[in-house]
Amino acid sequence: MSYELKIALRFLKSGKTQTLFILLGIAVGVAVQIFLGSLITSLQESLVDRTIGNSSQITIEAEDDAISRILTERGSDTTLLRGNFSTFEKSLNNWTLIVDQLQGDARITAISPVIQGTALIRSAGKNQSIQVKGIQLENADKIYEITKRLTVGDPVIEGNNILIGTKLSENLGIGAGSVVSLLTPKGETVRFIVGGVFDLENESVNESLVFMNLKRAQKLFQLGSGITAIEIQISDPFEADVAADDWKSMLGEVNIDQWKEQNQQLLSALASQSSSSYTIQFFVILAVTLGISSVLAVSVVQKSKEIGILKAMGSTKTSASRIFLLQGLILGILGSMVGSVLGILLLSVYQLFNQGNGSLVINYKWSSILIIGMIATAAATFASLIPARRSANLNPMEAIKNG
Amino acid sequence: MDNILIRGENLIKEYGTVIKTRALDEVDIQLNEGEFASIIGASGCGKSTLLNLLGALDRPTAGELYFKGKEFSNMNEYELAQFRNRRIGFIFQFHHLLPEFTALENVLIPSWIESGVVNQKKQERAIELLETVGLKDKISNPSNNLSGGQQQRVSIARALINDPDLVLADEPTGNLDSESTEQVYELLRKINRELGMAFLIVTHDRHIAEKSDRIIEMKDGRIISDT
Numbered sequence: 001m002s003y004e005l006k007i008a009l010r011f012l013k014s015g016k017t018q019t020l021f022i023l024l025g026i027a028v029g030v031a032v033q034i035f036l037g038s039l040i041t042s043l044q045e046s047l048v049d050r051t052i053g054n055s056s057q058i059t060i061e062a063e064d065d066a067i068s069r070i071l072t073e074r075g076s077d078t079t080l081l082r083g084n085f086s087t088f089e090k091s092l093n094n095w096t097l098i099v100d101q102l103q104g105d106a107r108i109t110a111i112s113p114v115i116q117g118t119a120l121i122r123s124a125g126k127n128q129s130i131q132v133k134g135i136q137l138e139n140a141d142k143i144y145e146i147t148k149r150l151t152v153g154d155p156v157i158e159g160n161n162i163l164i165g166t167k168l169s170e171n172l173g174i175g176a177g178s179v180v181s182l183l184t185p186k187g188e189t190v191r192f193i194v195g196g197v198f199d200l201e202n203e204s205v206n207e208s209l210v211f212m213n214l215k216r217a218q219k220l221f222q223l224g225s226g227i228t229a230i231e232i233q234i235s236d237p238f239e240a241d242v243a244a245d246d247w248k249s250m251l252g253e254v255n256i257d258q259w260k261e262q263n264q265q266l267l268s269a270l271a272s273q274s275s276s277s278y279t280i281q282f283f284v285i286l287a288v289t290l291g292i293s294s295v296l297a298v299s300v301v302q303k304s305k306e307i308g309i310l311k312a313m314g315s316t317k318t319s320a321s322r323i324f325l326l327q328g329l330i331l332g333i334l335g336s337m338v339g340s341v342l343g344i345l346l347l348s349v350y351q352l353f354n355q356g357n358g359s360l361v362i363n364y365k366w367s368s369i370l371i372i373g374m375i376a377t378a379a380a381t382f383a384s385l386i387p388a389r390r391s392a393n394l395n396p397m398e399a400i401k402n403g
Numbered sequence: 404m405d406n407i408l409i410r411g412e413n414l415i416k417e418y419g420t421v422i423k424t425r426a427l428d429e430v431d432i433q434l435n436e437g438e439f440a441s442i443i444g445a446s447g448c449g450k451s452t453l454l455n456l457l458g459a460l461d462r463p464t465a466g467e468l469y470f471k472g473k474e475f476s477n478m479n480e481y482e483l484a485q486f487r488n489r490r491i492g493f494i495f496q497f498h499h500l501l502p503e504f505t506a507l508e509n510v511l512i513p514s515w516i517e518s519g520v521v522n523q524k525k526q527e528r529a530i531e532l533l534e535t536v537g538l539k540d541k542i543s544n545p546s547n548n549l550s551g552g553q554q555q556r557v558s559i560a561r562a563l564i565n566d567p568d569l570v571l572a573d574e575p576t577g578n579l580d581s582e583s584t585e586q587v588y589e590l591l592r593k594i595n596r597e598l599g600m601a602f603l604i605v606t607h608d609r610h611i612a613e614k615s616d617r618i619i620e621m622k623d624g625r626i627i628s629d630t
Contacts, residue, residue: 001520001521002519002520002521003512003515003516003519003520003521005521006515006521007501007503010501010503010504011503013503014502014503305499306499306501306502306503308499309493309495309499309501310501310512310516311484312458312460312487312493312495313487313488313493313512313513313516313561314484314485314486314487314488314489314513314516314517315484315516316480316481316484317480319516396460397455397460397461400495400497400499
């Protein structure tokens with residue numbers, strides 16, 4: 001052990017109350033940071049999860065045909081009849097190739113080819129317009145977790161079985177085993193059997209979405225072997241734009257939509273939330289740093305005689321400053337450790353009292369606790385710089401002379 | 404007997420930048436190895452200033468300082484710190500022990516400074532020295548748990564731990580009662596006899612100064628007698 005460290009430790013030990021208060025100050029600062037950071041991160045994660053957790057993050061569709069393109073790109077001055085607009089989404093015929101090409105991408109956690117179309121559902125004299133989604137159950141399950149969210153019936157969509165939402169089931173007074181008629185835009189009426197009822201925790205989805213087998217949907221909408229879209233989820237949703245760009249250049253003639261583009265408002269809300277959190281964290285660190293700095297500055301004055309005698313006995317300037325830098329470092333490390341425990345405790349207590357209302361689960365990451373601790377330790381060491389310099393420049397004669 | 408240990412030539416020390424006060428006015432001094440000398444004079448006569456210059460705690464405004472023939476008034480701060488640590492032992496009026504440490508640790512601190520790390524290499528020597536100053540049974544006492552006289556004796560042991568060539572003492576008995584004063588002087592003489600290092604003691608007490616081999620008397624920044 002260097003003798004500077006030994007002296008630093010003794011100085012800290014001798015000023016017990018002072019050390020305790022400064023430690024508490026750092027600890028509270030660190031705890032607030034951990035609490036606030038974890039709270040904001042968890043809140044954002046849950047918000048993002050609610051928004052896109054059970055939906056397609058990246059959707060690949062066929063490029064628009066000429067008529068649609070003109071209609072969407074040109075303004076109202078274009079005199080084209082709305083009747084020219086295709087009622088069906090254009091089919092993606094080479095989709096198996098695309099799926100094969102994307103299969104190798106490690107970012108992808110779910111890839112699900114779908115057919116989307118509209119129809120009218122009819123039961124016991126009541127009509128309601130619905131969104132039909134033809135899926136391969138096992139792939140779509142990775143995105144929508146249909147199997148897990150089934151309230152009634154079985155997760156089966158073979159043959160003429162379909163799955164409907166809870167709201168639709170209520171509205172039409174139908175349930176598992178009911179027979180319903182679907183009226184397609186082309187005027188065809190087909191009978192289906194309700195295999196199960198799901199609850200995707202979204203009112204409008206529960207009211208209008210109907211799942212059926214992909215092949216059955218291809219037949220219903222007369223798409224041959226084509227599909228209308230490929231829905232994809234990736235491991236880090238915030239990478240969606242990058243992945244979409246990559247695939248656009250790889251696949252060429254397709255349309256790729258991703259959630260970030262469609263949720264600009266949410267993203268900017270998240271960003272401003274983050275920056276306000278960072279601002280608070282910055283000022284907490286600043287306050288802690290100033291606190292440490294002033295306490296250590298007082299300590300230099302208190303210990304000036306001791307430093308003077310050490311210098312008279314041959315301590316160098318470097319050693320004299322190191323004694324105070326080490327004190328800052330030790331305070332930072334100990335304060336961060338105590339603060340981490342305090343922060344985790346605070347989170348658990350918060351969790352305990354907020355168990356009932358809302359289902360927000362606050363997660364803390366060890367990596368972010370480590371980073372916060374390291375920043376606090378660095379700040380504490382930085383705070384000791386000025387006191388350390390004063391200690392280094394202390395004139396031993398002046399310090400000793402005054403008795 | 405003419406082994407010159409430390410020598411100052413034409414030493415001038417001025418304080419202040421605007422109004423200059425001359426604390427030392429062209430002082431020449433030399434001290435032989437193993438000599439036991441004292442400096443007396445009224446307060447403000449420059450005796451402490453001279454001691455600080457000889458101990459490399461301060462630099463002269465003009466003049467040269469030599470230690471065993473080698474000039475040290477032009478050394479850098481790091482070299483001076485090392486010089487103080489190895490060659491000089493300091494004893495101050497207000498003992499200045501570190502209250503956070505025990506008597507033994509206080510004695511060991513200069514040896515820690517010398518090696519840079521806390522070690523027990525000189526532990527035996529430190530205990531020996533504490534025995535010499537009569538504090539063998541107090542070695543693990545916290546230093547602020549000792550009486551004034553005891554503290555001063557710990558600081559004498561501390562001054563000796565690195566086997567210096569010269570011990571500088573600034574009013575070492577300034578705040579001790581007459582009995583402790585007597586004991587401390589007997590002790591310093593004994594160490595001088597047994598260990599052979601030179602002593603230079605600043606005092607304003609002529610009675611005490613008369614016990615040394617040589618008395619240097621100062622007045623107004625000059626040496627007025629040296630016997």
